[in-house]
Amino acid sequence: RFRLREMLPRLANAMMRCKPCSERQLRLASNYHG
Known part of the structure; x- marks a missing residue:
């Protein structure tokens, strides 16, 4: 698994x-995410 919580803000x-x-x-x- 890759950490979505850490990736999402950077992606956004x-x-x-x-x-x-x-x-x-x-x-x-x-x-x-939600």
């Missing part, structure tokens, strides 16, 4: 930096 930050309009993926990630 990277995605926000790459795509400032990535609400869909952020919502999917939050839904997947």
